[in-house]
Amino acid sequence: xxxxxxxxxxxxxYDRLEAWATMHTVCLLRFYDEEGVEHELSASIKDxxxxxxxxxxxxxxGLVIRLDRLIAVNNIPVPKSC
Numbered sequence: 001x002x003x004x005x006x007x008x009x010x011x012x013x014y015d016r017l018e019a020w021a022t023m024h025t026v027c028l029l030r031f032y033d034e035e036g037v038e039h040e041l042s043a044s045i046k047d048x049x050x051x052x053x054x055x056x057x058x059x060x061x062g063l064v065i066r067l068d069r070l071i072a073v074n075n076i077p078v079p080k081s082c
Contacts (some may be wrong), residue, residue: 006054007068010079014048017057017073021045029059030071038071 020027021044030040043059048067050056055067070078 003054003066006066008055009067009070013076013078014055014067016076017045017048017067020073021048025074027073028075029057029065029073031065032069032071 024044026042026044028040028042030038032038041059041061041063043061043063045057046060047058048055049058057065057067057070059065072078
């Protein structure tokens with residue numbers, strides 16, 4: 001199955017993710033998986049990176065989340081536009 005085209009997340013929200021990563025904050029992550037199923041878990045953000053023109057979050061437990069699949073982090077919803 002081909003991934004849908006990546007939609008960049010809000011720039012200010014990305015900055016917030018970077019701050020949480022820098023501070024090693026344990027975050028409550030809500031996101032959709034590849035099948036569209038919603039998940040929620042607590043983890044620290046280990047890294048944010050770009051691969052094939054899409055942005056990703058690497059959690060300290062090894063989970064990788066494409067940023068446009070995030071619903072909310074720490075109960076703060078991801079804005080729909082930049």
